[in-house]
Amino acid sequence: QKEVEQDPGPLSVPEGAIVSLNCTYSNSAFQYFMWYRQYSRKGPELLMYTYSSGNKEDGRFTAQVDKSSKYISLFIRDSQPSDSATYLCAMIKSGGSNYKLTFGKGTLLTVNP
């Protein structure tokens, strides 16, 4: 079993839809959680960073962490064609200064006008 699982999609939604993207993980040592957006042929851009269970909201984006279920989500409200990209979840284990990142494989999202 991989440490981080993410459905690769592809996911296609109409403009204005609510999008739900998810990752599960197997190791409870993961304590810091990030979501990245990556446009084609570009580097990943950090969207959200959380480290506690619960919700964190930033504009149209909400990151949700459920450590008891080892499950994280990213919700996009009022989705726009410009949101079409690959979304990657990433996690860091706690423990000293070891910042080793582990990524999901990414979900390809298309928002259709």
Place this chain on the structure above:
Amino acid sequence: DGGITQSPKYLFRKEGQNVTLSCEQNLNHDAMYWYRQDPGQGLRLIYYSQIVNDFQKGDIAEGYSVSREKKESFPLTVTSAQKNPTAFYLCASVNGEAFFGQGTRLTVV
């Protein structure tokens, strides 16, 4: 502006050649990482460095080498021993959050 700069954006390599990809950051982060991204494979860790003059192999280090002589710089050399080097290479620096450069696309010709 603070950030991470990767160069060049595109790189072409002949069979049997070594090439070096540059990664520079001015974020004052201790930790830096190199990833390789292939279609359908996600990001795979090549090497990482937590501090100057120290680095560790990641999951796919064979055929690659790195150095970390300065905090700001973490160059990656793709050697002739790397059997399938054509890929998109991403550098990141980390201080809790991870920030990425814009990548180098390497093609073997």
